[in-house]
Amino acid sequence: MSVPFFDFDSNSTKRRRQINLGGISSATHASDILNEARLRRNQRLEEKKRQDSALIIQAWWRAALEMRDVRKQLRSTFEQDQLGTTGLRCLVLAGKDEEMLGQWSLAWVQAGREKLLQALVDPSWSTLLRTVSFLLLRSLSLNALSPYSLANVQVLEAILSLQHDSLTPHVRESRRRILNYLCDKSYYQLLANAILQYPPGSKPSPSSSLPTLVTLLTAPFQLDTSDSLYKRFLEDLFSYIFSIPLLPNRLIASLTHFARYLPLQSLGIVNAQHIIDNTSSIEARIHILANVVAFTPSVRISALSKEALDGYFNLTSQVMGSLPPNSLDPPKQSNGAGRTYNDDSDSDSESEIQVAIVQSFTPTIVLPNIDQKTRNRLHTIASPDFINILMVASQKHRSPQRSLFTWFVMLCSLWPSKKDKILGSVLIYGGGGLVRECYRSYVRGSRLGQNLDPASLTDPAYASSWPPLLFLVDLYTQALLTMGDDEFFSTSTSSGPRNPLTLDELTSFSKQLLNIAFTLYTKEDQAQLGDIVPGMNGLKWINVRDKVTKSLQAIHARDSRKPFTPPDHWLVTSHMDVAPFVDAAIYEERQLNQPAETRILSKRQIASMSPRLGVLNNIPFAIPFDVRVSIFRSFIANDMLVNGFDRYNRNEMIKVTVRRGKIAQDGFDRLKDASLKAPIMISFIDQFGQEEAGIDGGGVFKEFLTSLCKEVFDTDRGLWLETKNRELYPNPHSYATESHSLSWYQFIGRILGKALYEGILVDVAFAGFFLAKWLGKQSFLDDLASLDPELYQGLIFLKHYPGNPEELSLNFTVAQEEFGVTKSIPLIPHGAEIPVTRENRLQYIYLVSHYKLNKQIKKQSDAFFEGLSSMIDPKWLRMFNQQELQILLGGVNSPIDLDDLRANTKYGGLYDDHEATIQRFWNVVNSFDQDQRRKLLRFATSCSRPPLLGFKELVPNFAIRDAGVDENRLPTASTCVNLLKLPRYQSERILREKLLQAINANAGFDLS
Incomplete structure (x- = not known):
């Protein structure tokens, strides 16, 4: 069957039908139509936008032209009646016309102040003058150096002055309304902008507006002090004017006037927190502190009333509390535009595991660069003379006040590098009487630390109890640094030296501190340690815990040498179940020793979940000694497991041969680079060069260790010296600091670490001040008696010398003899040029003790401890005090059972x-x-x-x-x-x- 074919030419009205089975061409065609429609729509919108903009511009231009005409009319009318009501209204309507303001001010200056006072009587001027005053003030803040500024400030001062005796109540009320309006419009903030335009130290010209501008700073304080507006102005003055850098240097030509009319007697009504809230930057608050110090010399502080002095302490302490630590003395390292500081607590005894979680929630703070003049003013705060002035002024108003305690706590927390100097000055001027007064009047009856209830610590009802307690903690801890044991345990009531607190008071006080410390260490949420303590602006719980811990450790150290507390005084086991505590501590340590990739919990999670290691590392005496020893052995067992060592597996043993007559040297040569945590098998070589028979099952190694210790600790070798009690410490001779000697110290530390690791007792007794270094602590005057009794007695004599210490011709140097030659070592830079005085003798005693007990054996101790730490984790050792470490190393010196x-x-x-x-x-x-x-x-x-x-x-x-x-x-x-x-x-x-x-x-x- 054939299908007919139809062919249509191009002229035909009928075309072959195009069928697109894929639909691509039709879709593209539709997209083109849509894009074209969108383009046309956007063009229409753009055209409409241009037309609308043109209309707006035309309207603005017509308005501008009309405004120009209006201004011309206003100026013309103003010029015809500059001193009248009509001219004043034109001036208000003209607004920002600086030239009209200047002409108006010049006209009134020429007319005289009396004529202006007469005009103020007109009630219709009240509202107009309020606005004009603001316009004048704003003009000054924008350009205080303009030709009209002097006239502007003179007129403004005349408007605001309330001192004229002939002023009617109506005029006074009118001026108060003007001041109220300006206060709402940031009166002092605008004045601060004007003052900042004058560079520090420049001498103003006769046409300068600065001298009159300074009068505006104190003009509002002509108000009655009971007026609420007075308080607002005073707080704004400190917020905006005192925060100006180098304020005294800018007001140099008018300092007398400003200082004279500065209302310091009204400091008692100031709300310091409002001032802090108004100044958000660290730099502004630092300048507030520096300027307050600059404008409150000793004469003015001494003249302050009780309420004003409390206000002074409150303002400055709260400003200090709002600053991060080290703000007044920041590190010298530079980091880009400024220095960074992570606001954490830096405690000597703080465990790494507990500090980690607090640090993770702490923001990084950028510290500003402080100019040298401001820094010098800030240094005044910590000077002995300034501290003496404050204490004398405080004591003039009866007993010490909480505001003074808060002030010192804040200053020490803010400026830790000067803490010793600050507290030393307090002890010089306040003596033991201040310690006793603080404890007996404020701390003894406090509810803080009376139990282990965490709620009692954070209860705002007890906020007022924290300043005295923390001040006492800081001050008494400082006192212990230069207090010998004979003074500490003295019960004499004569005029001789004695402990400011009785032993019974110390027993009660230490129990309070123990309850506080234990509660903070075992707090469920350790992140909350970064929260602020009630009543202590800026001070955090972790800072409180560190202060309390340090004081507890110092008191416990005295009790360890010569017990004065009842049995079980330091233990908290009656309030806890020991078995879960031990299990949790071992679990925490096991988790910490796990590699990071296999650790179940992070360090932060371990810290927040169960801070038992914090207790063991900082207040270990709260847990019984035998429990801690058991934990210590478990830690070592965990460490062996983590490192894969089995002391009974002979295939893992390091095989070492040593000669009988050369045990120390052979041990050093063969073991100095070996991993001593691995089991070691010793073979002795006898005098004939033959290896002795037998297998080392641990006993031969013990003999090697015992013989090795006997050799290396022989004082004839030159590495060690003995105290009068036959206790060893590193030789301070320069020979002992040579690299070969330091290698021996490191090796000896590893060997003793191995003895502790294996539980082998060695018959070696170390001096307590050297054992303290194993715990990361320093030693002080109380330890010097065991090292150098004569020097100790000399320093005690100096501490209580009733005459002028300068009569003794001492300076800040210490004598050191080597090879028959005596050298003078400066204790501080240029120490030979600084005499020992009554004010600095405690610092001298501290520095001499520190040099003898710590500094002169630092390299040797560091090398020894480096070796020891390679075997024993330092935080394991911190579970014990010096006496307990000696027991751990050599056994207990108790009757043999x-x-x-x-x-x-x-x-x-x-x-x-x-x-x-x-x-x-x-x-x-x-x-x-x-x-x-x-x-x-x-x-x-x-x-x-x-x-x-x-x-x-x-x-x-x-x-x-x-x-x-x-x-x-x-x-x-x-x-x-x-x-x-x-x-x-x-x-x-x-x-x-x-x-x-x-x-x-x-x-x-x-x-x-």
Whole structure:
């Protein structure tokens, strides 16, 4: 079947139908139509917009032309009646016409003040003058150096002056309404803009408006002080005028007038918080503080009333509290445009784990650069003379006030680099009487710290109790730095030196502090430590905790040396369950030791969830000693597990051979770069060069460690010296600071760390001030008695010298002798040129003690502690004080408990607990005194002190082995394995004689 084909030419009215199965061409065509319609619509809108804009421009131009004509008419009318009501109305309507304002002011200056006062009587002028006053003020703020500025300010001063005796009540009320209007229009803010146009130190010309401008600063204070407007002006004055940089230098030609009429006696009515809210920048608040100090010299402070002095303390302390720490003395490092400061607490005793969470919520603050003149004014605040003036003025108004306490707390927190100097000056002028008055009148009856209830600390009802408590904490902590033990424990009521607080008062006070510290360390939400303390503007809970902790540690250190508190005074275990605390602390430490990628919780989460490590690192004495030792051992076990070490796996042991006669040198050469946390197997080489038989199961290493310590701590080697109590400390000689010596200190630190890591006791006693460095602490005057008793007595004599200390011809240097040559070491820059005076003698005592106890052995101590820290985490050591560290290292210096020793004794050979010789042995030992028992323990174990948790902790256990039937043979010992080799003596008499002969002869190591 065929299909016909139809062909249509181009002229045909019929075309072949185009079928687009894809739909692409038709869609494109529709899109083109839409785009074209959109384009045309936009063109129409743009055209309409141009037309509308043209209409607006035309309308504005017509208005401008009309306004110009109106201004011409106003100016013409004004010129015809400059001093009349019509001219005044034209001036108000003209608004920003600076030339008209200037002409009006000039006209009134020529007319005279009296004529202006007569015009003020007209009631119709009241509203008009209010507006004109604002126009004049605004003109000055925009251009205080214009040709009309002097006339403008003179007229403004005449309008606002209320001092004229002939003024009627109506005129006074009219002027008050003008002042009220200007106050609402930022009166002092506009004046501040005008004053800022005068550079500091420039001398104004005769045509300058500055002298008269200064009178405007005090004009509002002609109002009655009970007027609410007076208070508003006074707060604005401090907010905007006192925040001007170098204000005294700008007002140099009119300082007398401003200082004379500055209403300092009204400071008591000021709301300091309003001033702080008005000045949001750190720099502005710093200048407020500097300018307040500049305009309140000693004479003016002394003349202040009680209310005004309280207002002065309140204003300055709240301004200081609104600034970040170090604002007055920022770090010198520069970072771009300014210095950055992270507003966190920098406490010596703060644990890293607890501080992390507070830091994470703390904003970064940029500190401004402060000019040198302002910095010098700020330094006045911390000067001894200024502090003395404040204290004298405060004491004039009866007893010390809370406002004074707050002021000192804020200053010390704001300026930590000068804290010691500030508090030292307070102690010089206030003495112990201020400490006693503060405690007995304000702190003793406070509810703060009376229990462990967290709500009592944050209760606003107790806000007024914080300033005295924190001031006392700071002041007494400072007093302890230069207080010897003889003074601390003195009970004399004579005029001689004594502790300002009795021991009973210290017991109560320390309990208060302990409750506060423990409550803050165990607070569930540690992020809240960044919150502000009620009643202490700017001071945060973490700052409070650090202050309280530092004071607690200082008081506890005295109690540790010579107990004066009742048993269990420092413990809080009666208020908590110990077992969960221990488990939580071990879990936290385990989590911290985990690698970051496998750690279940972040450090911040650990800190917020369970801050037990904070308690252990800062107030460990709140937990019983044996509990902390148990936690310490668990920490070490965790560390071994994390590092994959097994002390019983011989394949992991580091094998070291040492010569009998060269134990220290061989140990240094072979172990200085080794990982001492790994198990170590020691092999001794005898005098014939042969390796001694036997396998080191731990005992041989113990003997190596004991022998090594005996050599390296020998004072003849030159690295260590002894106090009069035979306690060791690093040699301060320059030889000990050479690199070779420092390498030995580091190695010795690692070795002692290994002893602690393995639980091996070493018979070495260290000086307390050196042990303090293991804990990251410094030592002070109370520790100097053990190092240099003569120097200690000399400093105590200086502290209480009744005459003028300058008679003693002392300066800020210390003498140091080496190789027969005495050198003078400056304690501060140019110390030889600075005499010791009554005002600075406490600083001198502190610096001398600091040099002797800390600075001259710093390099040696740092090297030692670097080695120790490679083995033992420093925060583990901070669970103990100096005395406890010594016990941890060498055992407890307490009576030997024979029942405990016998219960943990192992027997070998033919011996057991019921064998006749063993029965005789225990009968004989039971008859020994404690000195003989210590000799026996030293003979068998190399250490005369028992383990701190009892003989179950002795590794390996004390053991007695059969040594044959020869009764002429003395007992011997293998100290490496704590083994006593005892022959089978047939009588107690012979056993006693032989045993005493052996332990008193200190027989050597027996290899049999």
